Amino acid sequence: MARRLLIPLFLVSLGTFSHAAVYQWTDANGQTHFGDRPPAQASSSEVRVNAAPAQADTAARERHQKMTEFVNQQQQEREARQAAEAKARMQAERQSEACRKLHARLKHMESISTFYNLNDKGERVFVSEEQNLQIRDRFRASVREKCGG
Template structure:
């Protein structure tokens, strides 16, 4: 059983070990061992290890293609998320700029004593105090709704 596990480990490490020197020896209990250094207390022999040939069977190629397709989709999704994040950041910046201007207008409205409209002749027609208050309230509500 130990030999079986050692063989499996050796097979798994073959590509890595292909360029290294390998040694094989049998210990006092009769167990076979492999290593990259010869043991000091036992006789060993150098073993040539050939890396297995790469399998290019159809199923391996299909797995590779599926992996490439998966990675390509992941990249596309990542790029789409980045585009969406950039758009969201741009919209947030526009909203912040808009709100800054709206709040500045709101402060300016507080400084004005009264508002007016222009009639058909282009002359000023001042609104009543109640209409002044309603205009200020409506604009405050608009700012609050748009900007929080």
């Protein structure tokens, strides 16, 4: 008979250890307090705290997962955009350098009075004035096409 009473008593006491107790009391100023231990100077009552349902935790996890995916997607898009901008800057710098060199060649070309070609013997063969103008015009058009105005 004593054993039968001990087993339910043990199970009840085990249940109290499995959850933390919350105590409520009111102090001398009329303020309500809550704590995990009852106060020594005031009378208190144990308050039952209901845990959030498992669905709320699942919903919170799903929201967190969606937010994490969104943040990751934004980060990937930002990195792709920054890489594209860096690539565009590099191309623009190369284009600018190429145009600078072409403009320098054009300026040099305009300072030359006449052009020549080398024949099979390595001798200079000067071109006509009309050919000079054609060479200059073609090069100016090429610079305008590649570099704008």
